[in-house]
Amino acid sequence: MLIANATLANGRTVDVRVEGERIDAVGSLGGEPDVDADGKLLLPGAIDAHVHFREPGFPHKETWETGSRSAAAGGVTTVVDQPNTDPPTVDGAGFDGKAELARESYVDYGINGGVIEDWDPDELFDRPLFALGEVFLADSTGEMGIDAELFEEAVGRAAAEDVTVTVHAEDATLFDEDALSNAGEGVGRDADADAWSTYRSADAEVRAIERACEVGSGSGARVHVAHTTTPEGIDAASEAGATCEVCPHHLFLSRDDLDDLGTYGRMNPPLRNEERREAVFERVRDGTVDLVATDHAPHTREEKETGIREAPSGVPGVETMVPLLLAAAERGELSRERVRDLTATNPARLFELPRKGEVREGMDADLALYDPERVETIRGEALHSKAGWTPFEGRDGVFPELTLVRGSVVYERGEADGKDEAFGGAVGRNVRG
Numbered sequence: 001m002l003i004a005n006a007t008l009a010n011g012r013t014v015d016v017r018v019e020g021e022r023i024d025a026v027g028s029l030g031g032e033p034d035v036d037a038d039g040k041l042l043l044p045g046a047i048d049a050h051v052h053f054r055e056p057g058f059p060h061k062e063t064w065e066t067g068s069r070s071a072a073a074g075g076v077t078t079v080v081d082q083p084n085t086d087p088p089t090v091d092g093a094g095f096d097g098k099a100e101l102a103r104e105s106y107v108d109y110g111i112n113g114g115v116i117e118d119w120d121p122d123e124l125f126d127r128p129l130f131a132l133g134e135v136f137l138a139d140s141t142g143e144m145g146i147d148a149e150l151f152e153e154a155v156g157r158a159a160a161e162d163v164t165v166t167v168h169a170e171d172a173t174l175f176d177e178d179a180l181s182n183a184g185e186g187v188g189r190d191a192d193a194d195a196w197s198t199y200r201s202a203d204a205e206v207r208a209i210e211r212a213c214e215v216g217s218g219s220g221a222r223v224h225v226a227h228t229t230t231p232e233g234i235d236a237a238s239e240a241g242a243t244c245e246v247c248p249h250h251l252f253l254s255r256d257d258l259d260d261l262g263t264y265g266r267m268n269p270p271l272r273n274e275e276r277r278e279a280v281f282e283r284v285r286d287g288t289v290d291l292v293a294t295d296h297a298p299h300t301r302e303e304k305e306t307g308i309r310e311a312p313s314g315v316p317g318v319e320t321m322v323p324l325l326l327a328a329a330e331r332g333e334l335s336r337e338r339v340r341d342l343t344a345t346n347p348a349r350l351f352e353l354p355r356k357g358e359v360r361e362g363m364d365a366d367l368a369l370y371d372p373e374r375v376e377t378i379r380g381e382a383l384h385s386k387a388g389w390t391p392f393e394g395r396d397g398v399f400p401e402l403t404l405v406r407g408s409v410v411y412e413r414g415e416a417d418g419k420d421e422a423f424g425g426a427v428g429r430n431v432r433g
């Protein structure tokens, strides 16, 4: 396949030849193109290092099929699934069962292993684990919070096995219980959602990040802090030599949006104030933050239509990550190269995926083509997750027109002239083989 006249993130216009699963050549190639990109933006497929695709256990929320279609339609060509499924991915059978289901995936994937009191590290480390994590230092969906002693043991094992540990860093002993018990009684969009942000305080996150980094440094393990929401936490991780990620919801939403979102804006860690959001955005722009990942955590509308104390935590996001970032790039809020690095090049380097994350000869042909001039309004009902809603309703997004996974077209958007949106098949593979 020859893709002609594509503009790369660095501004160069090139032709890209795909041969089988790989990029065969990048440059001025000539020849009859299969796709005339006409100057549109070609990015390496995004690697979303943090998704919850809910299978096994909760297929009414999402399946590997629906989650990975949503990924493909958002320019994401690799996802990393988290262990809080049912059964949880904490032993050999849990891993193998999930690996079987993941064969339905349209995009490439990694599978993380988790830690609970009766996990089986010997069996887990015997499997092609992507990383150990997310290790929950406080309860979130799935109630997999562990104590300090087990965390130290798990980090020690990961260091010995040379596997990265990804951490959900919140310290539940520092949560403001009163804020939650005093929260209002509204339901769904009318819920007193701001109470959730007071309850799971910024301080509880910062202290847990500091502690997790200490344990990491002590054992020589590579620690990656998931979904950071505070400039203090990002700086602490960076100073300790840990890596960290930020989610689109913490970049583009703040406590100011909770009046509209209600329980639809409840997630862990929660939304912070505007001042913190801006400080986090600054660290994403300047490269202090290593990567953006979505923590795609779909729940149904019915599940969200309860009070702030009862609603499940989490928001969908795998399909809107690159679109939101590209729209922000169009507004001049960060560069296209930064978008490429945060969503593809950096996660590939950090998690050691040598054939992914760049548009370059010899790499996997994981590619997504965008028309940056086509800024659309994000609509939950147009997205492909089972959730059917998005916290980014009404925001701007630049969506892909074409997505390739190792040379196979997995997504092609519909056109006004009657051509239907089309999905390829389940071509996804485990990136740790």
Ligand SMILES: NC(=O)N[C@@H](CC(=O)O)C(=O)O
Residues within 6 Å of the ligand: 052, 084, 134, 140, 141, 168, 266, 267, 268, 269, 295, 297, 298, 313, 314, 315
């Ligand atoms: N982030 C969330 O609020 N929810 C996640 C779990 C998690 O990442 O903590 C989920 O699985 O629903």
Ligand SMILES: [Zn+2]
Residues within 6 Å of the ligand: 134, 140, 168, 226, 227, 268, 269
């Ligand atoms: Zn988490």
Ligand SMILES: [Zn+2]
Residues within 6 Å of the ligand: 050, 052, 082, 134, 295, 297
């Ligand atoms: Zn998560």
